[in-house]
Amino acid sequence: MARMKVPVQRIPRDGEVLVVPQVDPSIPEFYVLNVEGDEAEIEVPERAQIEMLRNELENLKRRVSELEKAVMPRATA
Amino acid sequence: MPVRLMPATIIDREHIPLWSAKPVDFAVSSTNESGGMWRFVVENGVYNLDPTKADSYGKTNFINPSRTYPFDGNLATAGSEVYTNSTSWVDADAGVDMSTPNRYLILLKVGVSTTSGSACNIGLFGSEDMVTWTLLWSASSSSLATYYALIKPVRCRAVKVMFANSRGGSYYSSCSTYELSLYKV
Numbered sequence: 001m002a003r004m005k006v007p008v009q010r011i012p013r014d015g016e017v018l019v020v021p022q023v024d025p026s027i028p029e030f031y032v033l034n035v036e037g038d039e040a041e042i043e044v045p046e047r048a049q050i051e052m053l054r055n056e057l058e059n060l061k062r063r064v065s066e067l068e069k070a071v072m073p074r075a076t077a
Numbered sequence: 078m079p080v081r082l083m084p085a086t087i088i089d090r091e092h093i094p095l096w097s098a099k100p101v102d103f104a105v106s107s108t109n110e111s112g113g114m115w116r117f118v119v120e121n122g123v124y125n126l127d128p129t130k131a132d133s134y135g136k137t138n139f140i141n142p143s144r145t146y147p148f149d150g151n152l153a154t155a156g157s158e159v160y161t162n163s164t165s166w167v168d169a170d171a172g173v174d175m176s177t178p179n180r181y182l183i184l185l186k187v188g189v190s191t192t193s194g195s196a197c198n199i200g201l202f203g204s205e206d207m208v209t210w211t212l213l214w215s216a217s218s219s220s221l222a223t224y225y226a227l228i229k230p231v232r233c234r235a236v237k238v239m240f241a242n243s244r245g246g247s248y249y250s251s252c253s254t255y256e257l258s259l260y261k262v
Binding site: 020 | 105106165200202208209210211212214215217218224226229
């Protein structure tokens with residue numbers, strides 16, 4: 001499990017206040033372990049880490065493919 | 078009365094401090110269901126919990142009292158989905174007020190779906206006073222998904238499921254809570 005500290009947003013809503021940690025949208029699932037003031041500690045479960053790594057791998061593959069396409073015409077010129 | 082968590086396959090692991098009076102940390106490697114019971118793995122010990130033995134079993138759903146399925150002790154039942162195109166958190170279909178703050182182990186099974194091109198943000202919020210609601214768990218899905226979540230013992234009086242769509246407008250997210258179980262620890 002990966003843990004990290006993130007800022008907290010307090011959102012007024014219909015007489016209530018929602019305390020919501022501001023987490024990078026690339027994190028698909030997380031648990032909130034603790035909130036202290038304007039900071040929260042979150043935990044990212046392993047299955048979510050796997051999904052993030054797969055997404056990162058796909059992005060890297062796409063980037064490599066784009067770079068290869070850009071390099072090829074120059075190499076064959 | 079506080080529940081005692083009995084390991085399913087390892088009977089000498091009763092000292093795992095899930096029900097300790099003071100907060101302790103432990104690693105949860107998986108949460109799902111088996112034979113109508115919650116099933117989760119904590120530090121290589123497999124635990125089963127009966128949803129009908131939850132302290133929240135049979136309680137009123139304060140989000141919508143006619144929706145009884147989140148507290149019926151049956152992990153297979155879900156009602157009609159609720160929808161939103163709001164990009165802000167809104168109440169979903171399940172919430173329970175335990176009347177007094179205590180430490181609870183919480184288990185949740187919820188299904189979500191969303192319009193293609195958007196994501197459904199689903200979250201479980203807890204409160205000690207029914208005014209300030211703190212996010213305890215959240216997930217984001219861009220497709221049909223069923224989530225199982227285990228919230229380590231946390232002090233609260235009430236919990237509720239909320240959700241939002243990532244884009245809004247003509248994009249909608251839906252969700253339906255199968256079960257929400259609170260066990261006093």
